Each structure stands twice: as C-alpha cells, then as structure tokens.
Amino acid sequence: MEQQNVLEVRNLSVSLPKNADRPNAVENISFTVAPGEIVCVVGESGSGKSVTASAVMGLLPAALKPSTGETLLQGEDTLQANANRLRDLRGTRMAMIFQEPMTALNPVTRVGEQISEVLEIHTDLSAADRRKRAIEIMEAVHLPDPEKMVDSFPHQLSGGQRQRIMIAMALVLDPALLIADEPTTALDVTTQAQILKLIKEMQERRGTGVLFITHDFGVVAEIADRIVVMQNGRVVEYGDRDDVLRRPKEPYTQMLMASVPSMTPPDRMPRTGKNAIEVSNLNKIYGRTGWLSKDRIVHAASNVDLHVRRGETLGIVGESGSGKSTVARCIARLIDPTSGTISLHGTDIGTLPQAKLRPHRRKVQIVFQDPYRSLNPRRTIGQSLVEAPVNFGVPIDQALKTARDLMELVGLSGDALERYPHQFSGGQRQRICIARALAVEPDVLIADEAVSALDVSVQAQVLELLDDIRERYDLAMLFITHDLRVAAQICDRLIVMKKGVVVEQGPTKEVYSNPQHDYTRLLLDAAPGRDVTFGSDTAA
Amino acid sequence: MLSYLLRRLIATIPVMLLVAVFVFMLLRLTPGDPAAIIAGDYANDAQIAEIRTKLGLDKPLPVQFMVWLGNMFQGDFGESFFYKKQVGELIAARLEPTLSLSLLTIILTVCIAVPLGTLAAYRQGSWLDRGIMGFSVLGFSLPVFVIGYMLIYLFSIKLGWLPVQGYQRISDGVGGWLLRLILPSIALSVIFVAFIARMTRTSVLEVLGEDYIRTARAKGQTETRVLMRHAVRNAAVPIVTVIGLSFAILIGGVVVTESVFNLPGLGLLTVEAVLARDFPTIQAVILLFSFIYVLINLLIDVSYTVLDPRIRY
Numbered sequence: 005m006e007q008q009n010v011l012e013v014r015n016l017s018v019s020l021p022k023n024a025d026r027p028n029a030v031e032n033i034s035f036t037v038a039p040g041e042i043v044c045v046v047g048e049s050g051s052g053k054s055v056t057a058s059a060v061m062g063l064l065p066a067a068l069k070p071s072t073g074e075t076l077l078q079g080e081d082t083l084q085a086n087a088n089r090l091r092d093l094r095g096t097r098m099a100m101i102f103q104e105p106m107t108a109l110n111p112v113t114r115v116g117e118q119i120s121e122v123l124e125i126h127t128d129l130s131a132a133d134r135r136k137r138a139i140e141i142m143e144a145v146h147l148p149d150p151e152k153m154v155d156s157f158p159h160q161l162s163g164g165q166r167q168r169i170m171i172a173m174a175l176v177l178d179p180a181l182l183i184a185d186e187p188t189t190a191l192d193v194t195t196q197a198q199i200l201k202l203i204k205e206m207q208e209r210r211g212t213g214v215l216f217i218t219h220d221f222g223v224v225a226e227i228a229d230r231i232v233v234m235q236n237g238r239v240v241e242y243g244d245r246d247d248v249l250r251r252p253k254e255p256y257t258q259m260l261m262a263s264v265p266s267m268t269p270p271d272r273m274p275r276t277g278k279n280a281i282e283v284s285n286l287n288k289i290y291g292r293t294g295w296l297s298k299d300r301i302v303h304a305a306s307n308v309d310l311h312v313r314r315g316e317t318l319g320i321v322g323e324s325g326s327g328k329s330t331v332a333r334c335i336a337r338l339i340d341p342t343s344g345t346i347s348l349h350g351t352d353i354g355t356l357p358q359a360k361l362r363p364h365r366r367k368v369q370i371v372f373q374d375p376y377r378s379l380n381p382r383r384t385i386g387q388s389l390v391e392a393p394v395n396f397g398v399p400i401d402q403a404l405k406t407a408r409d410l411m412e413l414v415g416l417s418g419d420a421l422e423r424y425p426h427q428f429s430g431g432q433r434q435r436i437c438i439a440r441a442l443a444v445e446p447d448v449l450i451a452d453e454a455v456s457a458l459d460v461s462v463q464a465q466v467l468e469l470l471d472d473i474r475e476r477y478d479l480a481m482l483f484i485t486h487d488l489r490v491a492a493q494i495c496d497r498l499i500v501m502k503k504g505v506v507v508e509q510g511p512t513k514e515v516y517s518n519p520q521h522d523y524t525r526l527l528l529d530a531a532p533g534r535d536v537t538f539g540s541d542t543a544a
Numbered sequence: 545m546l547s548y549l550l551r552r553l554i555a556t557i558p559v560m561l562l563v564a565v566f567v568f569m570l571l572r573l574t575p576g577d578p579a580a581i582i583a584g585d586y587a588n589d590a591q592i593a594e595i596r597t598k599l600g601l602d603k604p605l606p607v608q609f610m611v612w613l614g615n616m617f618q619g620d621f622g623e624s625f626f627y628k629k630q631v632g633e634l635i636a637a638r639l640e641p642t643l644s645l646s647l648l649t650i651i652l653t654v655c656i657a658v659p660l661g662t663l664a665a666y667r668q669g670s671w672l673d674r675g676i677m678g679f680s681v682l683g684f685s686l687p688v689f690v691i692g693y694m695l696i697y698l699f700s701i702k703l704g705w706l707p708v709q710g711y712q713r714i715s716d717g718v719g720g721w722l723l724r725l726i727l728p729s730i731a732l733s734v735i736f737v738a739f740i741a742r743m744t745r746t747s748v749l750e751v752l753g754e755d756y757i758r759t760a761r762a763k764g765q766t767e768t769r770v771l772m773r774h775a776v777r778n779a780a781v782p783i784v785t786v787i788g789l790s791f792a793i794l795i796g797g798v799v800v801t802e803s804v805f806n807l808p809g810l811g812l813l814t815v816e817a818v819l820a821r822d823f824p825t826i827q828a829v830i831l832l833f834s835f836i837y838v839l840i841n842l843l844i845d846v847s848y849t850v851l852d853p854r855i856r857y
Contacts, residue, residue, distance in 0.1 A: 042855055061762060062761060063758060063761055090764075091764040091765070091766065092764060094761070094762055094763060094764035095762070095763045095764040096764065099762065099763075100759075100762040102755055102758070102759065104755060107754060107755040107756065107757045108755040108758070109759065110759070110760070110774050110777075110778065111756070111757040111778065111853075111854055112777055112778055112851065112853060112854075113773075113774075113777075121760075121763060122763045122764070122774075125763060125764050125765055125766075126764060136558070157853040157854070159853070159854045170759075174757075199626070223835055250552070313709055439851065
C-alpha cells in the first residue's frame with residue numbers, strides 16, 4: 005500500500021515584485037516528499053530553493069505571493085490555510101530548521117525555554133512537564149548533560165550544539181515534515197558530519213519526511229534519497245539520488261557537478277622560487293589579565309612557522325577557531341602578533357611600528373571572504389581601486405589606467421570603474437576585490453576564505469582566476485580555507501591547524517593521500533560526499 | 545557581577561572628585577574676592593575679613609579644598625547666602641517635587657513610547673507608522689512651555705478639571721499630589737515620547753529582521769507573542785539606554801516646566817541660586833546632579849547584563 009506523501013508541491017509559482025529581474029521567484033515547480041524520505045533541493049543562490057521552503061511554511065516575505073499551485077501537507081493545502089490554521093500546523097505537523105544556528109535562536113532566552121515554547125503554544129502541558137519534555141528531546145538529539153544545558157543561553161553552546169537545539173525544537177512534537185534550510189552550511193565539517201548523521205537518525209527513527217535545502221553537492225551525496233535540482237526558479241532535474249549524481253541528464257546539473265572541486269589533488273610541480281615570506285615562532289594571544297577580573301586568555305596562534313615561495317600557493321586549512329585567519333591577519337599586520345618574526349624580503353615586519361610599516365603594506369595584500377561587505381558601498385569601483393596606489397604616490401591618471409587594465413585582467417569591463425559595488429554580482433565583486441589587491445603590485449596575496457561565499461560555478465571561475473594571477477605575477481599566495489575540496493585543487497602545500505597549533509604540513513598530494521595526524525584524517529573523513537566523484541577532470 | 549559593580553563604584557570616585565575640584569574652583573576663580581562678593585556692596589572691611597575667616601578663605605587653596613571636602617562628607621554643604629539656611633536642608637526640601645515630576649514623566653513616557661514605537665515598527669510603512677512618526681516630529685518641535693501653557697489653558701482654565709499650578713507634598717495626600725503633577729508630566733513627556741518612540745521603532749525594526757523572529761513564527765507563535773517575547777526583549781538594550789539618558793536629562797532639565805507650573809523643585813532652586821549668586825547652593829546642586837548622572841549611567845550599564853545574558857563584564 006502506498007503511504008500518503010507528507011508533502012506534495014504541485015505547479016507552485018511564487019511571483020516576484022514588479023521591478024525584480026524575473027517575474028517569478030519559483031515557476032511551476034512540482035515534487036513530493038514521502039514519509040521517512042529525504043528529498044534534497046539543490047541549487048545556487050537565486051535558484052528559488054529557500055522560497056519554496058518558506059512558501060510551504062507560509063513564511064514568505066510580504067513582497068512574495070504564491071500565484072498558482074498547491075503545497076499539500078498530508079493532503080492539506082498550506083497555501084490556502086488562514087493565519088490561525090498555519091500557526092496550528094507549524095511546529096506540530098511541519099517544522100523548520102535554519103542555516104545559522106546562532107542567529108536562529110533567540111539570544112536572550114534560555115534554550116530550554118525556547119524548546120518548551122513550542123509545547124506551550126501547541127499543548128496544555130504544565131510548565132514542569134514542558135521542561136521534562138524539553139530535557140527528553142535534548143537527550144534524544146544527543147546533547148551532553150541536558151539537565152544542565154536546558155538552562156543555558158545560546159551563546160554558551162557551540163555551533164553544533166545550537167543546531168541540535170534547533171533540531172530538538174523542530175522535532176519535539178514529532179512533525180510529519182521537517183524542512184531543513186542549509187542546516188549545516190554555517191558549521192565546521194566535522195560538526196556538519198555529526199548533524200547530518202543526526203538528521204538521518206531522526207528521520208529514520210521517527211519516519212519524518214525531510215525537505216533538505218542545500219547548495220552543497222557533497223551534502224546531497226551524503227544524505228539524499230531523491231534530488232530536486234533548481235535553477236532560476238525552475239526544476240531542471242528531479243530523480244533518485246544515484247540517477248542524478250551518477251548519471252546527470254541535464255547540462256546544468258552536469259555543470260554543477262563538474263564545478264564541485266574534486267577531493268583528489270592534481271599533480272603539481274614543487275615550486276623552487278625564493279621565499280617571499282618567512283614566518284617563525286608566530287604567537288597571538290588574546291585576552292588580558294585584569295585587576296579584579298578572571299584571566300581570560302586564548303592562544304589564537306602558538307609558535308607558527310611557515311614560509312611561502314614566489315609562485316607558490318600555501319594553504320592553511322582548519323575549522324573555525326583553528327587560528328588560520330589569525331595567522332593570515334598577523335602576516336598582513338591587520339592585527340599585531342604577540343611575538344615572533346614575519347620576514348618579508350629579509351625585513352622583519354612582525355614587530356615594526358605602524359609608521360615604519362606603511363611602505364611594506366603594499367607588499368602584502370588580502371582578499372576577504374564576503375565580497376558584499378569588503379567594498380565600500382558608497383564609493384565607485386574606480387575610487388576603491390585607485391585609493392591604495394594613490395596613497396603610495398602613484399599619480400591618479402596612471403592609477404586609473406592600471407585599474408582599467410586590472411579590471412580587464414580579472415574578466416570585467418574597464419568601463420565598470422564608474423559603477424558602484426551593488427551593481428555587481430557576488431562573483432564579480434570578488435574579482436573586483438582581487439583587482440583591488442593587485443593594484444599595488446603585491447608580492448604576497450592572502451586569500452582569506454576568498455571563495456567560500458560563492459556559488460560552486462562561480463567559485464570554480466574565481467579559483468581559476470587566482471591560480472592564473474599567481475602564475476602571471478609570480479605571487480606567493482597564502483590560501484586560507486575550511487573547504488578541503490577547494491584546498492585540494494589550488495594549494496601546492498598545506499598546513500593543517502587546530503586550536504592555534506600547526507598539526508601537520510606537507511605537499512597537498514601527500515597530506516591527502518597519506519595524512520599523518522589524527523585530526524587531518526578526521527577532517528578528510530568528514531568531508532561530505534567522498535564516495536561520489538566530482539570535478540571537471542573526472543565527470544563524463 | 546559583584547566585582548563588576550565594585551569596580552564601577554570605585555571608578556566613580558575619580559569622576560566625582562574631578563567634579564568636586566571644578567565646583568570648588570568655580571567659587572575661587574570668580575573675579576574679585578569671594579568674601580567681598582558674598583558680603584555684598586555695602587559691607588565694610590571688617591565684615592569682609594570676618595566672612596573670609598569664617599569661610600576659611602585665608603588658608604591656602606589645597607587646605608581649603610580638603611576642609612570643604614571633609615565637611616561635605618559629613619553632610620555639611622555649607623549655608624546658603626541667600627536663604628540663610630543649611631544647603632542640605634534646602635535641597636532635601638526641593639528634591640521631592642523634582643523627583644516626583646521626573647519619575648512620573650519617565651513612567652508616562654515609557655508606557656506610551658515603547659508600545660507606540662513597537663507598533664510603528666511592526667506596521668512599518670502603514671498609515672499608523674506614518675502617524676506615529678509624524679506625531680514624533682511634532683513632539684520634537686514643540687517647546688515644553690508652549691505645550692505647558694496650552695495644557696493649562698485647555699484643562700485648567702477652560703475645562704477646569706485640573707489645578708493650574710502649584711505642588712502638594714505626597715505626604716499630604718497622593719490624590720492631590722498626582723492631580724497637580726499630571727499636566728507638568730504630560731508637558732514634559734511629549735519630547736521624550738517622541739524621542740524614545742523613534743528609538744524603539746528603529747531598534748525593533750532591526751530585530752524584526754533577525755532569524756530568531758522567523759524561528760518563532762516557524763514554531764507557530766502568535767504575532768503578539770513574537771513581538772512581546774522575542775522582538776522587544778532583544779531590542780531593549782538601546783531603548784533602555786535612551787530611557788536612562790532621558791531620565792538624567794529630565795532631572796537636570798525640569799527648570800522650564802517647574803517655572804511654568806510653579807513647582808518648588810530643584811530646577812527653580814537652581815535658577816534662584818544662580819540669580820542670587822548663592823555659591824554654596826549652586827555647588828551642592830551641581831554636585832548632586834553629577835552624582836545622579838553617574839549613578840544613572842551605572843544603572844544603565846548594570847541593566848545591560850540583566851537584559852542580555854551575552855553581556856558580561
């Protein structure tokens with residue numbers, strides 16, 4: 005006997021406001037989620053995957069209106085339900101978890117209260133019983149010491165623990181449908197692996213239907229039963245996991261799969277250029293010993309040694325809190341190291357006072373993670389690009405000419421200098437940030453998670469650009485990332501960091517094929533979708 | 545927490561000392577001989593000399609300062625030249641009207657402004673929002689004495705519902721006390737309602753865009769509770785800050801209102817003291833106001849830790 009689907013989306017269209025770039029956020033999409041099944045909706049930003057989820061929950065922003073279709077939750081159309089009915093359904097029959105567990109939880113309310121709030125809304129349980137249920141469900145999602153943790157505030161928990169709280173909150177009333185919107189995107193890879201396992205366990209044990217929204221094909225490979233591929237608001241491919249992942253029919257799916265960097269590093273020639281930068285015994289200690297206050301000290305970086313040759317890319321990989329960005333920022337002297345030497349062409353810039361540091365600043369440039377926030381929104385691209393060269397005494401005309409050339413080098417039109425950052429897409433902005441870094445002709449380019457915020461197809465292009473620029477200018481590149489797939493493809497050598505300490509280093513190929521440290525092995529094993537082949541060189 | 549409080553309290557000592565030095569110098573730096581000023585235009589040399597000895601003005605400045613400071617620590621703020629009374633008693637008598645007015649005003653303000661601002665944020669862009677914001681512009685632009693006289697004209701003179709002016713001690717009956725304070729509080733609160741409603745709107749608007757608001761809705765929570773439980777609580781820190789600062793400004797700024805409604809409070813006392821060059825009174829009033837400011841700032845900071853568990857010192 006066929007069980008009733010927990011969710012059936014039929015011909016759903018959601019229209020966008022008039023001035024948007026397309027008429028519909030999602031257009032005529034259909035798919036189903038059966039009980040105990042995980043359906044992954046995968047797509048790049050703007051594909052309409054989150055809009056679909058919000059439409060089902062009735063949580064669409066006021067500007068977006070479903071125009072046609074149905075979203076049947078166990079046969080009941082949630083698009084037609086009134087506000088009261090929707091509130092009754094939320095939390096009881098459909099529940100949702102979100103991307104950023106820190107911001108998705110109310111920071112000023114204890115986590116136990118946030119879980120029991122669901123019970124307070126939908127049941128008649130007494131306060132004591134609600135607390136009991138909250139502790140039980142926290143136990144079920146494997147939170148340590150729930151009796152104590154129930155009274156914690158969100159900021160006292162780790163990212164993974166917070167996401168477990170979110171899951172506990174969503175599942176406390178055993179909903180038929182769980183919608184997970186990028187639930188592991190903000191988490192470290194080892195934490196991500198645990199959360200994916202938990203979602204799978206909950207879905208199996210409770211028979212919940214899961215609608216899992218993600219941009220990450222690795223995660224899809226790890227968790228999906230069936231896959232919906234979306235592009236620009238339409239479903240381009242829909243089928244069983246193995247069909248879509250191993251035999252993608254549509255060119256768009258094939259392109260997406262090919263853009264996912266492979267976990268197998270390519271062969272790279274060892275670089276033999278001169279050392280552009282040498283770091284030894286670098287320490288960065290945060291915190292202070294205060295009068296009348298407890299000592300709070302964090303060793304963000306402990307005795308880090310590294311060097312980067314000209315023309316070489318050194319990757320620093322690690323999870324959040326590993327100190328990888330601290331090291332990068334110390335090298336760029338955006339923060340002051342506590343001790344240690346940073347030798348740039350034989351000059352120690354590690355302890356140089358600000359005034360004497362200035363001439364050396366141009367030698368080390370940095371590209372940040374978020375291209376939306378690293379360009380001043382009120383200045384034109386031209387103004388941003390000439391600012392640094394002019395500071396270093398280049399005449400404005402010459403700086404503008406260089407800026408124009410650089411824009412073309414990074415694949416944008418030289419005419420774009422007159423425009424403002426918001427007129428560009430994320431990938432284009434990251435290209436602009438790279439051009440900005442190159443404008444002062446640096447020797448060392450630091451890319452701090454520079455491709456992490458980009459969609460895979462754009463990510464592939466920006467990685468190619470970075471590699472190209474390194475080659476062309478013989479740059480020493482320091483590539484900071486948490487993404488082992490990206491690191492595999494672009495780095496000549498790797499440093500693995502954990503809690504401020506370098507635990508392993510070596511040529512990329514060796515680190516991946518023969519990891520020495522337990523932590524490196526843990527990281528490599530946690531990378532999702534290891535059993536599926538991605539990447540342009542292997543995808544047919 | 546306790547150690548934080550202790551540290552903050554200790555930190556107020558240098559601030560108060562600095563104010564004390566300033567206040568002390570105020571009298572000493574006045575052109576001419578303070579004793580001569582105090583004695584007035586018709587005093588003879590002997591009288592001036594007597595005053596000088598009495599005030600200790602013949603001793604070196606640091607000694608004078610220490611004596612003055614020591615007296616104050618014992619609650620002796622000196623004698624008013626003008627009223628010929630102990631300044632301590634004078635201020636104590638004037639404290640009640642001012643505190644009553646300020647407290648009532650701030651309570652009124654908070655009760656009106658916070659719900660208005662929250663509502664405006666929740667219905668952003670609606671006629672309600674525009675109405676509230678329009679009122680707030682009006683509130684900013686109307687001087688307190690204009691509102692005061694308008695209210696007196698309407699409610700006291702035309703309608704005869706409320707007394708025109710004056711003050712009744714709370715010990716002589718809460719009813720009469722409240723009746724006489726209603727109009728001044730309303731007049732004084734208008735500008736603060738405008739200010740705090742605006743601040744609340746901005747702060748709540750920001751919070752309404754947060755992910756946890758969406759989470760609360762995804763739980764099936766009602767809109768009212770989403771606002772009360774999740775939005776306002778999180779928006780509270782900036783709102784409480786301006787409420788605290790408003791209160792501080794209020795206490796120092798009741799002069800006009802006290803004049804319009806003829807309330808015998810600190811504001812009127814300050815004006816009278818300044819006009820009469822009554823230095824001991826001026827000094828004591830300045831010190832008192834500074835102390836209140838410091839205290840309110842401390843309270844604001846402490847309230848942060850209560851409102852937001854992430855803030856720890």
